[in-house]
Amino acid sequence: MNELQTILADSVNGLLSERVTRDLIQKAEDGVWPQALWNELEANGLTRVLAPEAQGGAGGTWADAAIVLKAAGRHVAPLPLAEAVLAHWLLAEAGIAAPDGVLTVMEGDFALAGGKLSGTAPRVPWGRHAAHGVALFGAEVVLAPLAGAAIGHDINVAREPRDAVTLKDVAVQSASVSLPKNALRLYGALIRACQMAGALDYLAEQTVAYANERTQFGKPIGKFQAIQQQLAVLATQAAAAGIAADHACASLNKGDATFEIAVAKIRADDASSIATSIAHQVHGAIGFTYEHGLHFATRRLWSWRAEFGAGTEWAESLGRETISRGADALWPYVTAR
């Protein structure tokens, strides 16, 4: 990390660790929208880390964004910070002025005709709270106001809103921009991979701390080799997910990162399955209660690993491409990326 990134990391982690209290998360799970926190994130420019300075952004790189996205995951911030970072970036790429207010992304089946957008996105993060949503229609980035949208409420297992948003002939702003195929799914996978890396870091730290506190048989359970070996696995899985996410972000700064994003989502998915299992095993029964906060991270990982394409989905496309390029092309391809 360079000096500015260290400052950014301190600032975003400091803010979120102070504000995202257990009480705030629990209220959010009961349906209370944390407007004050959202205002603070916007005021600190964290939603606009990727937007150019001319548009009120920080003009950051994806490596800078990774810091914010990982922090969003680490502190299980119950609002669409990651989605807003992505939405602002897409708007900036398209040269559309970004509105104030809650912003999310809408992956769905839309039709754009005569400046009007119609269609449905089945699982829009915080759709009910968002003032605007960013969608893609072919090569067009579309900014849609959601004031008149029909919203069907739903949640994921982390009890984050995932709402069905239906628009009918809504007047929108749009501009075409060069993006890879299914770009919203792709970049959605990237923000989730980063959030997952952050949540996995938290899981490793929290589980090590618990193993050092919890005493059985007259000593902290972390002194038992059986537990130590498990914790080593948990920490290495978190480290792998972390560097895979960083690699994808760094690659996106340089150009097309479809390959690296698929790698990051697969790796985060695999790491999550192993890490959540170990974290719960080490925490024992207390970690299975609502009272203990471990599940705020593990339930998110269980949702996020399937959102914007599960590891399996990305592995399928990565594998098809690898096989069709041919056995002898694998190594040259990997080293040329």
Add this chain to the structure above:
Amino acid sequence: MQAFHFDLCELPGETKGLRDDVRAFLAKELANVPAVTRAQTWSGSDPEFSRKMGAKGWIAMTWPKKYGGHERSAFDRYVVLEEMLAAGAPVGAHWIGDRQSGPLLMRFGTEEQRQKILPRVAKGECYFCIGMSEPDSGSDLAATRTRAEKVEGGYKVNGTKLWTSGAHTAHYMIGLFRTHLDPQNKHAGLTQFLVDMKTTDGVTVRPIKDLAGKSHFNEVVFQDAFVPDEMMVGTEGGGWNQVTAELAFERSGPERYLSSFILMVEMIRQLEKEGGSRGAREIGRLVAHLVTLRQMSLSVAGMLDKGENPALEASVVKDLGAIFEQDMPVRAHELLGLEPTVGAGSDYEQVLGYLTQTTPSFSLRGGTREILRGIIARGLGLR
């Protein structure tokens, strides 16, 4: 906590030309080498090949020129290593000298030792073996019992080293011997020595056949073997710290995740022949893990280049790498269901035959999985 630091590390653009040179060299050298031979990679030994690499300047790449080195960057070296491993080149003869014994001598050896030995290592003519494990000292290295007893002009060595890879071809062993016994502190009193494997009387090398019928490793018996004073490496009693530093080199390279790579290539070739999309998910997953391990391995190389100590990170990569390598024959079996073969069969079947039998050693050699995870747990503040 922040126990691990895996910072991204991008290879400098100027390594590309070197990579192209290495590929062109390997395409020619390995043109007629069967896949099952290439699958041995750094376990395969070929002195002629090592000499050719020496002539190319691809051994001792980062060492000072006065010791026969080439003063290239750690990244240049990394590129050569990963290309050799991915292609399955028989780099085993010079591997240990280049990776750890040379760097050990540069750090702890005498000027005379360096002058005498290092230029020959760089030429690909002088090979090393590592005398660490013993019959009663494996993971518990400090239980080393082989004695080096002070006598006039040197030391008299008695004891047995076990699982010593390449002892039958090596010119030198770096042996870890006990020069002093303190029952209260078994980490003290260990000392490293250079042993001339070609001329020292009282050294007997007996090959040990592995389960696949190959003899890569040996039992080395010392019976009143005389090792002169000037062959001591570093300080008397400083062996434990020196060995710990050496093991960081031993664990840090790309060979810790690329040892099954040839099987991955042959798996893809099988599926390519089928023409359908069967196995795409499994291959995609393996690719994702391969790419992530490479980034982690590069990160360790970056730490080495900056002069940082990557001992902890190297343990992480070696542990994850061994899981990945050992998973490969399992995935291959699940996916294709073909019988592993020995001596006959397709390239794929033979490579599967070799690696199915060999992969159990990958989480034993250079530090067992349990030892590595113990190191990681210590890094996490648990021990």
